[in-house]
Amino acid sequence: MPAIVAEGQQQTSPHPPDLSKRLPKLTPRRRRDPADQTNDTSNSKEQSQPPPPPTPALPPPPSLKDHKFIVPRRRILSQNDHEVFLASPAYDLIVGFVFTLSDSVRGMTVSQAKKSSAAEDPTIQLLLTILDEADGCLQRCPPLETGSRFGNPAFRDFLAAIDNALPAWQQRLGVQDASAREEIAVYLSNAFGSGSRIDYGSGHELNFVLWLLCLRQLSILSDASFPAIALLVFPRYLQLMRSVQSTYYLEPAGSHGVWGLDDYQFLPFLFGASQLVDHAHLRPLSIHSALVLEECAPDFLYLDQVGWVNASKTVQGLRWHSPMLDDISAAKSWSKVEAGMRRMFLAEVLRKLPVAQHFLFGSLLPAAEGMSVEGAAERVSEEDVGEVEVTVDGMRHKHVANSWGDCCGIKVPSAVGARIEARKAGAGSELRRVPFD
Numbered sequence: 001m002p003a004i005v006a007e008g009q010q011q012t013s014p015h016p017p018d019l020s021k022r023l024p025k026l027t028p029r030r031r032r033d034p035a036d037q038t039n040d041t042s043n044s045k046e047q048s049q050p051p052p053p054p055t056p057a058l059p060p061p062p063s064l065k066d067h068k069f070i071v072p073r074r075r076i077l078s079q080n081d082h083e084v085f086l087a088s089p090a091y092d093l094i095v096g097f098v099f100t101l102s103d104s105v106r107g108m109t110v111s112q113a114k115k116s117s118a119a120e121d122p123t124i125q126l127l128l129t130i131l132d133e134a135d136g137c138l139q140r141c142p143p144l145e146t147g148s149r150f151g152n153p154a155f156r157d158f159l160a161a162i163d164n165a166l167p168a169w170q171q172r173l174g175v176q177d178a179s180a181r182e183e184i185a186v187y188l189s190n191a192f193g194s195g196s197r198i199d200y201g202s203g204h205e206l207n208f209v210l211w212l213l214c215l216r217q218l219s220i221l222s223d224a225s226f227p228a229i230a231l232l233v234f235p236r237y238l239q240l241m242r243s244v245q246s247t248y249y250l251e252p253a254g255s256h257g258v259w260g261l262d263d264y265q266f267l268p269f270l271f272g273a274s275q276l277v278d279h280a281h282l283r284p285l286s287i288h289s290a291l292v293l294e295e296c297a298p299d300f301l302y303l304d305q306v307g308w309v310n311a312s313k314t315v316q317g318l319r320w321h322s323p324m325l326d327d328i329s330a331a332k333s334w335s336k337v338e339a340g341m342r343r344m345f346l347a348e349v350l351r352k353l354p355v356a357q358h359f360l361f362g363s364l365l366p367a368a369e370g371m372s373v374e375g376a377a378e379r380v381s382e383e384d385v386g387e388v389e390v391t392v393d394g395m396r397h398k399h400v401a402n403s404w405g406d407c408c409g410i411k412v413p414s415a416v417g418a419r420i421e422a423r424k425a426g427a428g429s430e431l432r433r434v435p436f437d
Contacts, residue, residue: 052339053346055103056096061219062364069179072186072360074374075367082353088368090361091350097213098267098345102274102338104226109275109299113231123173123221124228130169131236134192135243137161143247151198155248159195162188174220183362184218187211190360192241193250200245201253202266202348203355208237209267210365217364230271235301238268242308261324261344262309270345272302273338284329284337288318302337 076082085091105113113119141158166188170181191208193200212229215221221229244250245264252263261269276282286292287306297304306318306325313321318329331337349355361367 049339050343053095053099053342055099056092058096058100058223059093061217064218068363069177069183070362071182072362072365074357074359075361075371076353076357076359077372077374079353081371082356084368084370085356085359086351090365090368093365094210094213094350095346097216098209098270099342100223101209101226101230102271102342105230105271106274106277107279108227108231110231110235110301111299113227116227118225118228119232121222121225121228123215124225124233126173127233128236130172131233131240133165133169134162135240137165138240138243138247143249149249151251152248153198155193155198155244155250156195158244158248159189159192162192173215175215175218180218183364184211184214186360186362187214191237192244194253197251197253198248199251199253200241200264202264203253203358205241205265205267206349207360209234214364231275231301234267234271235304238265238301238305241265245312261348262305262322263312265305266345266349268301268305270338270341272300272305273334273341275300276302276334277338279334282334284331284334287325287329 076085118124138158141154141161143152143154146152166185167181169188170185175181175184187207188211191204191211193204212221212233216223241264250264282292282296282300282303286296287303293303293307293310297307309322309325310318315321318326328337328340331340361371
């Protein structure tokens with residue numbers, strides 16, 4: 001019996017048409033020729049990136065027969081001096097040492113470095129002991145109760161204790177020549193910060209690395225110990241400087257505020273990115289996971305430093321207090337992060353005149369011919385710096401070097417000091433949340 005169809009309705013066919021024949025056929029996408037990708041605008045930004053700076057060959061330690069040691073002096077007193085330095089063997093030596101340290105820890109964890117044969121090197125163990133004794137100097141020089149978030153003047157007592165211990169430390173390391181001890185001690189003396197400004201920054205951090213480079217030039221440190229230097233000695237120095245920053249509220253030397261990578265350090269990000277290259281699981285975005293930071297920070301310098309940055313701020317969220325670190329976390333791989341850190345080290349540390357003008361040159365880190373000469377300075381002080389004619393934003397002016405990073409910068413209170421003083425005032429230990437976060 002035929003179905004009854006209501007008025008105004010069309011009878012539905014029991015066999016609907018096969019609409020699949022009307023769909024376009026799916027064909028495999030042709031794999032593009034790499035040569036064609038140069039015209040792809042979506043890849044233009046990535047392809048415009050230059051290759052990462054290479055690691056210069058690290059020359060063998062110099063012969064010390066009939067060697068004459070020199071107390072380091074400032075030699076970069078003008079823009080021309082800086083340009084001469086950037087084309088000099090000393091520049092290549094510094095870059096080669098720092099980048100070779102970074103290359104030596106690629107794919108290596110701190111735990112692996114502790115179990116390596118390099119960790120048992122007597123010189124490495126002695127360096128760790130010296131840093132422990134420097135920590136003892138810190139404990140014997142308590143801060144004054146000033147109630148200020150700015151630098152505590154008791155920091156100068158700590159620096160004096162370090163200077164008093166330097167001769168014995170150098171001799172225990174095997175630096176028997178008195179003039180050699182006098183030369184390399186200047187770098188370690190300046191590695192803990194400025195007593196006149198009560199500040200600390202990446203320039204002081206570099207002085208610690210240059211002190212290690214001098215020990216290598218004296219053949220006291222071997223190239224086989226590089227992984228232990230980067231993952232054992234340098235992190236111990238970082239721990240010490242965190243304690244110093246927390247005790248004396250050291251102002252950040254040349255801080256760019258939230259637009260900088262970090263208020264105080266740079267090299268843990270370079271060494272740490274090298275550790276994480278080709279990691280099987282961790283990605284740059286992993287720095288946003290509190291669990292990842294807690295579990296993996298002891299083995300990876302990059303994650304450890306991010307954790308410290310988080311802990312030293314008074315607000316929550318990398319995108320609020322460290323937007324540059326937040327932006328870097330969007331990188332596709334750790335290889336890109338490491339390449340960026342290499343470029344940044346050259347551009348923001350070595351190639352910045354306000355930073356480079358504080359470099360000290362002796363016999364182990366010699367100045368190039370044609371650079372200016374200044375009187376010897378055991379510790380860089382505000383009085384030593386003088387004025388340098390520089391160009392900033394296209395305008396020439398006399399630069400009064402009152403910081404290690406910014407040109408004519410202003411005093412910036414310590415973020416660590418702000419948080420500790422807030423706790424003393426009863427603000428609690430919780431971080432302040434930014435509205436609409």
